[in-house]
Amino acid sequence: MPLIHECVVTTLSPEGRPHIAPLGLIEEESYWIAAPFRPSSTLYNLTHHPKLTASFTDDSRIFAGLVVGRRNWPLTDIDGWPAPRLSAALAHAELAVVRVEEHELRPRFFCRVRRIESHRAYLGMNRARAAVLEAAILATRLGMLPREKIESELAYLQIAIDKTAGEAEREAWDMVKAKIDEHLNDAGANAAPQAARSR
Ligand SMILES: Cc1cc2nc3c(=O)[nH]c(=O)nc-3n(C[C@H](O)[C@H](O)[C@H](O)COP(=O)(O)O)c2cc1C
Structure with a gap:
């Protein structure tokens, strides 16, 4: 690759x-x-x-x-x-x-x-920035992914945020997380009647 x-x-x-x-x-x-x-x-x-x-x-x-x-x-x-x-x-x-x-x-x-x-100095890798990037990509593919995959990826990425984020990275994470949560909530609301029917 x-x-x-x-x-x-x-x-x-x-x-x-x-x-x-x-x-x-x-x-x-x-x-x-x-x-x-x-x-x-x-x-x-x-x-x-x-x-x-x-x-x-x-x-x-x-x-x-x-x-x-x-x-x-x-x-x-x-x-x-x-x-x-x-x-x-x-x-x-x-x-x-x-x-x-x-x-x-x-x-x-x-x-x-x-x-x-x-233009400016690059001051090295950071796990939280990489986690935000992964979450941002995830946020552009929500319609294609099952809920379990989205939830498990978010939970894994959250570890890097908790351990290594600065203020800017936390702000970025909150933006993407809000978009993903909104999708999951909407999907949950839409799925509820179907789940009830299938029981
Ligand atoms: C880090 C990152 C990389 C992306 N790479 C691609 C890509 O290579 N091709 C693509 O179609 N979309 C990619 N996307 C999604 C696009 O940014 C997204 O579809 C965007 O809305 C492009 O549409 P627009 O040109 O209408 O603004 C990527 C998103 C992120 C966060």
Whole structure:
């Protein structure tokens, strides 16, 4: 399996409006591949505008915020490149789409890295940040997963939060957890009449 860089990708609408979304960029030989599912704004934008920016951040609130619909994260323009980066980025990569592999569910946009630039120091791994990232991914797949899997993953990830989170990570965790709890409560409410019937 190739390495996947979890980052926040900026794409541009046909009118040039920036859109940000968390995405895993797949590193395969000399390409970085963006593989957005259909339908999504990221996919739509990439078919119209073949330049994107990947922002690398250790602020887990941005990943959490984006999956719960908070999109107003500050952006910074890049000299000579149309897609802005997250202002909070520790580093960013400028990517140009050079080839598209069509697929009915998940096309692959093969990119060349034009430039990578660092902005701030990276101060190492943290388990709570990784746990928030896992929970954020889980939160985008709720409809596809059984309740038991969601609950057992959350319980496992909670350990890293309890042991290693700072204030920002706790805030991020609470955002994602609220979204997941809402889904579980709704699913529970909808499942109740069925459970009663099957008894
Ligand atoms: C860390 C992380 C990585 C993700 N990677 C992908 C990905 O590679 N492909 C994808 O379609 N969605 C991915 N998602 C889910 C998208 O961010 C989500 O579907 C988003 O809403 C994109 O839709 P949009 O372009 O309409 O905003 C990821 C989510 C997270 C939290």
